[in-house]
Amino acid sequence: METRFTLPQSEIPRQWYNALPDLPTPMAPPLDPESKEPLRPEQLEPIFPRALIEQELSPERFIDIPEEVRDVYSLWRPTPLVRAKRLEEAIGSKSRIYFKDESVSPTGSHKPNTAVAQAYFNKQAGVRRMATETGAGQWGTALSFSCRMLDMQCSVYMVRISFEQKPYRQILIRSYGGEIYPSPSEYTKTGRAMLQEDPDCKGSLGLAISEAVEDAVNHEDTKYTLGSVLNHVLLHQTVTGLETKKQLEMIGEKPDHLIGCVGGGSNCGGFVIPFLPERLQGENINFIAAEPKACPTLTRGSYLYDFGDMNKLTPLMKMYSLGHSFMPPPIHSGGLRYHGDAPLLCNLAKEGLVEPRAYFQNECFDAAKLFQNTEGYLPAPETTHAIRSAIETAQRAEPGSCIVFLYSGHGLLDLSSYDSYFKGELTDYELPQEEIDKALSFCPNW
Ligand SMILES: *Cc1c(COP(=O)(O)O)cnc(C)c1O
16 A cells, blocks of 8 residues: 655646735734834835735736745655554554655755745845744744755854754754854844853843844844744745645545644745635645644634734734743744744734644654654654644544644654653643733733
């Protein structure tokens, strides 16, 4: 029986799918944080190149993928769709379980799908250097790789605690030629001020974002880039869903359940959104977003306007949020510890088109262990949430269902998380309602 389904390179998508014109309810506009008026596109120009701002707001259903981007994609795309037959057998599943394997990219996750595209459109606009933040290090690695492929420079502000705890990510970023600074750093005003206050500051994602934005604003040749959340990031990630659609058609399957894990919402969004037209035409496809119970944005957050970062620098976005001041417990899925989620994914969740589910980290690592012991591959801690959800779905689904999940990355640089799990040191956090209410009380009042 065939279990691995590949496509020739000629089948790498030629266009990304943009869901904006197809949404049942249009997106709420991002707002200027000061005037509270809808943001004018020009206001984003010091930070992003025009092509990406246009994609962010585009009314076009399909947007061409430049040949240069397809050329870099061809290093690993199309990625395989794999039937997890041995996993099915182990859990006695009466459904078929497939996964779309994005761990085969050079840096081991789905993130280069957008990093390559963002680097390309910046280069077209005359930008020579990209600045960004990274938490766990996946995004910094993807951007550093992409800048190398396109002959650009890259500066990564890495949250100091991860910089110290994850030396291998740091080395990988450098090996592609990226410069990396532990944040807070000496290279920005924000960083220096923080270090003066507290020389031992371990940093936070909010602080690293502030440093990267300051770097971009102060250098003529530099722009800022974000690895998730924004519409154009989800747009670039639709290559995964578009390829999956072709692969399923090729083998005569129709999906009943599509599942992705959610941090900022880009891998899940890019995977399910290309199936939105069929869903809106009445096909029964369930879109599932799997998140941690320790950072339950979609399952327990509120749908409101909030800042994208802790320092209140970004425009206000309408999304499910736990409040920009929310500090999630230190779980091992660093990539899923974001207080908000992509406004596009939230729009669909609000309409009831995306079903959110939340899981404890130990049950996710249990699922990962079962996956590794049957399929052989070790998933990233983030990806374990999608696997947990796929297993749960298979156990509840009508016999004969077709379940497909996005395998967002491998865990070979996350072994210390597995070490903690095997030693029984992982804590399951269920957040008290007071804590969520308190963080939400700091959101701007409408
Ligand atoms: C960053 C990351 C995620 C979460 O980010 P999204 O934008 O929600 O996709 C999930 N899995 C892996 C492997 C990651 O690196």
